[in-house]
Amino acid sequence: xxxxxxxxxxxxxxxxxxxxxxxxxxxxxxxxxxxxxxxxxxxxxxxxxxxxxxxxxxxxxxxxxxxxxxxxxxxxxxxxxxxxxxxxxxxxxxxxxxxxxxxxxxxxxxxxxxxxxxxxxxxxxxxxxxxxxxxxxxxxxxxxxxxxxxxxxxxxxxxxxxxxxxxxxxxxxxxxxxxxxxxxxxxxxxxxxxxxxxxxxxxxxxxxxxxxxxxxxxxxxxxxxxxxxxxxxxxxxxxxxxxxxxxxxxxxxxxxxxxxxxxxxxxxxxxxxxxxxxxxxxxxxxxxxxxxxxxxxxxxxxxxx
Numbered sequence: 001x002x003x004x005x006x007x008x009x010x011x012x013x014x015x016x017x018x019x020x021x022x023x024x025x026x027x028x029x030x031x032x033x034x035x036x037x038x039x040x041x042x043x044x045x046x047x048x049x050x051x052x053x054x055x056x057x058x059x060x061x062x063x064x065x066x067x068x069x070x071x072x073x074x075x076x077x078x079x080x081x082x083x084x085x086x087x088x089x090x091x092x093x094x095x096x097x098x099x100x101x102x103x104x105x106x107x108x109x110x111x112x113x114x115x116x117x118x119x120x121x122x123x124x125x126x127x128x129x130x131x132x133x134x135x136x137x138x139x140x141x142x143x144x145x146x147x148x149x150x151x152x153x154x155x156x157x158x159x160x161x162x163x164x165x166x167x168x169x170x171x172x173x174x175x176x177x178x179x180x181x182x183x184x185x186x187x188x189x190x191x192x193x194x195x196x197x198x199x200x201x202x203x204x205x206x207x208x209x210x211x212x213x214x215x216x217x218x219x220x221x222x223x224x225x226x227x228x229x230x231x232x233x234x235x236x237x238x239x240x241x242x243x244x245x246x247x248x249x250x251x252x253x254x255x256x257x258x259x260x261x262x263x264x265x266x267x268x269x270x271x272x273x274x275x276x277x278x279x280x281x282x283x284x285x286x287x288x289x290x291x292x293x294x295x296x297x298x299x300x301x302x303x304x305x
Contacts (some may be wrong), residue, residue, distance in 0.1 A: 042102025
């Protein structure tokens, strides 16, 4: 299955959430690859703790491959290359976890027929090799998003399952931006239909992921002074109404990730050790990533009979 991670704004938690989803699918035994299509800022390797390519690869990354400057994109075995202290030894029963890095200082590029053909070939080959192919796209209405829509509209990919996760923070600006990015005049839906996608099929393949969600009913937020607590509850209720009105409410949501101090300081994989041993991360965050990973291919979660 192809999974495209998209967002209208930066800072939505798109990359760190996507990396954690990929990580937990691999832990469950799936063969997973992660494609860093954030061409302007290919830093996904930092989340996987692969220091040699934290800012992208010097030569042979996805940017080079799609532009015809490399015969094959570089692939890195995360289990073998990570310096994450918990993951230096591949967990028992895990599947492959492979990172395809972007090019350092590559930048966005216009979508041409040659890059589309290379994209088709790449997605078909990886779809046959991996259980989950997770593609982290540049934020906004980028060329990376255009390329993903163009490639998945081609007849060669008919029958290849593709799903879209649209990430946003739990704020008014981000809810409005996510809705416009999905359903607006130049959004994913209209852009996909213009390229030949079926409107209902594409709409059904999109779900929203909320990040940094504060629950005013749980500590420490529920312990705030009465006036502040009441204000937070009012804001949260308003956001739920706004999300429902904009088409990004509960029924369109795949899941949410709570506000996690660890992720505010360091975008990283959240492991059992972080929760149960060092206790630097909250169990709710670990469960949120595990739930998202499970729902990724759960037809019931996507409303598919």
